[in-house]
Amino acid sequence: MPEHIQNGMQCHEFEALLSDVLDRVLSGVELDRFQAHAQSCAMCGPLLTEAEAGRTWLKGLTEVEPPASLVGSILASTTGVDSQRLRATAHAPQPRISRLEHAQAWLSGSLEPILATIRQPRFAMSFGMAFFALSVGLTVAGVKPSDVRQISLRPAAIRRTYYATQAKVVRYYENARIVYELQSRLREFRRMVPAEPGPATQKDHKNDTTQQPEQREERNYSRSDHDYLLARAPLGPNRDDLPVVSVSTYRRFV
Amino acid sequence: MTPATVLPRTVFPGAQVEDVQVVAMLVRRCIAGDSAAWEEIVQTYNRRIYNICYRFAGSRDDAEDLTQEVFIKMYRTLSAYDSSKGAFVTWVTTITRNLLVDHFRKSKQDRMTDSIDTASSEHEDVLPLSEQIQDTSAPPDSHVRSREVSERVHAALGKLSPELREAVILRDLQDMDYREIATVLRVPEGTVKSRINRGRAELARLLQRTYKQVM
Numbered sequence: 001m002p003e004h005i006q007n008g009m010q011c012h013e014f015e016a017l018l019s020d021v022l023d024r025v026l027s028g029v030e031l032d033r034f035q036a037h038a039q040s041c042a043m044c045g046p047l048l049t050e051a052e053a054g055r056t057w058l059k060g061l062t063e064v065e066p067p068a069s070l071v072g073s074i075l076a077s078t079t080g081v082d083s084q085r086l087r088a089t090a091h092a093p094q095p096r097i098s099r100l101e102h103a104q105a106w107l108s109g110s111l112e113p114i115l116a117t118i119r120q121p122r123f124a125m126s127f128g129m130a131f132f133a134l135s136v137g138l139t140v141a142g143v144k145p146s147d148v149r150q151i152s153l154r155p156a157a158i159r160r161t162y163y164a165t166q167a168k169v170v171r172y173y174e175n176a177r178i179v180y181e182l183q184s185r186l187r188e189f190r191r192m193v194p195a196e197p198g199p200a201t202q203k204d205h206k207n208d209t210t211q212q213p214e215q216r217e218e219r220n221y222s223r224s225d226h227d228y229l230l231a232r233a234p235l236g237p238n239r240d241d242l243p244v245v246s247v248s249t250y251r252r253f254v
Numbered sequence: 255m256t257p258a259t260v261l262p263r264t265v266f267p268g269a270q271v272e273d274v275q276v277v278a279m280l281v282r283r284c285i286a287g288d289s290a291a292w293e294e295i296v297q298t299y300n301r302r303i304y305n306i307c308y309r310f311a312g313s314r315d316d317a318e319d320l321t322q323e324v325f326i327k328m329y330r331t332l333s334a335y336d337s338s339k340g341a342f343v344t345w346v347t348t349i350t351r352n353l354l355v356d357h358f359r360k361s362k363q364d365r366m367t368d369s370i371d372t373a374s375s376e377h378e379d380v381l382p383l384s385e386q387i388q389d390t391s392a393p394p395d396s397h398v399r400s401r402e403v404s405e406r407v408h409a410a411l412g413k414l415s416p417e418l419r420e421a422v423i424l425r426d427l428q429d430m431d432y433r434e435i436a437t438v439l440r441v442p443e444g445t446v447k448s449r450i451n452r453g454r455a456e457l458a459r460l461l462q463r464t465y466k467q468v469m
Contacts, residue, residue, distance in 0.1 A: 057407045
């Protein structure tokens with residue numbers, strides 16, 4: 001607002017006193033100066049009128065009634081208990097809830113969706129099968145529940161178990177190496193000793209084709225790719241009358 | 255004794271010392287886990303908070319949602335209230351105002367004073383404000399209590415800028431004193447007075463312009 005001095009009062013001073021005038025706390029000489037400025041200043045006069053009118057409009061607004069369900073909704077969203085229940089229990093002795101119960105309530109609330117999913121039959125079946133497979137696997141591996149119970153989880157015990165397991169693995173590897181060396185030596189000795197001629201046990205396998213399956217297969221697949229196959233047809237007087245069909249067969253590589 | 259009668263309305267601006275102590279005790283009980291004390295707080299302040307939200311947001315649905323949010327926030331931060339730093343009602347109003355400002359920023363409903371004939375609120379239906387006023391013969395103060403005029407004033411209030419709107423709501427509708435408003439808005443008292451004056455003048459100008467257009 002540009003500064004104007006009217007009747008010894010500046011416009012910013014007028015604005016500062018405007019609230020007091022509307023609140024009717026200004027009186028005496030100050031009020032006279034204020035009113036004189038309002039009558040003479042082309043900007044502050046209308047401002048006083050408008051502010052007064054606006055205040056009257058606003059003061060005319062009445063309070064609105066909140067919805068009847070509002071309190072209940074608030075209580076339900078904050079304490080989780082509706083109003084009627086609260087009223088009924090307002091004078092009843094409130095049981096002291098321990099932290100453990102709080103934690104249990106929180107856990108049950110947060111785990112409920114997961115448990116609801118798990119309780120479905122298909123998940124129960126899957127978990128049952130998984131448990132069965134695990135138990136069978138552990139039994140085969142020689143793990144017993146009593147062993148698990150005896151496992152110590154102290155850092156020193158875990159460290160000792162680690163080193164013991166490592167020593168077992170190293171020992172096993174060393175033993176296996178010795179065995180392999182012995183085996184290779186034995187093989188060398190056998191090669192050095194001349195082989196004795198064995199009894200001639202030649203059997204007549206003329207009709208035994210089971211000993212040569214590869215050859216049978218080779219015979220089956222050694223046919224030329226462009227052999228002529230004779231279609232089944234009634235035999236005629238001449239061989240030349242038979243219909244001839246050309247078939248291309250492709251060799252399969254398995 | 256119903257919870258609503260536990261706290262007299264004098265806990266609001268101009269509260270007596272004993273009332274402030276009553277509120278402080280109620281807050282302490284509530285922090286200790288007394289759900290009945292919390293219900294008393296809700297019963298006492300829900301009307302006030304709802305009205306602030308309604309006048310600021312302009313819609314009953316928004317006001318209901320915002321009031322709930324205010325109480326949820328209050329419930330979570332009740333232990334942060336320090337009675338030595340100010341009245342409980344000031345603290346509550348500060349929470350309400352902060353939440354309203356957040357809501358305003360989110361919804362981006364910046365209705366400036368100049369946009370008088372633009373989009374309408376739920377009270378204006380489809381017609382602009384100028385087309386809804388029918389009786390212009392009598393002075394404003396003779397009609398201000400009528401429901402229709404109240405709704406028009408409410409609609410005009412919604413067209414003020416948020417800074418002016420919150421200042422006039424707290425002063426003229428909630429009867430808070432300048433010091434409390436300055437605390438809530440975190441601005442000097444002089445700024446509060448200036449905003450209130452400008453807000454009132456803007457509102458009157460809006461309504462007068464409407465009348466002129468009808469005439």
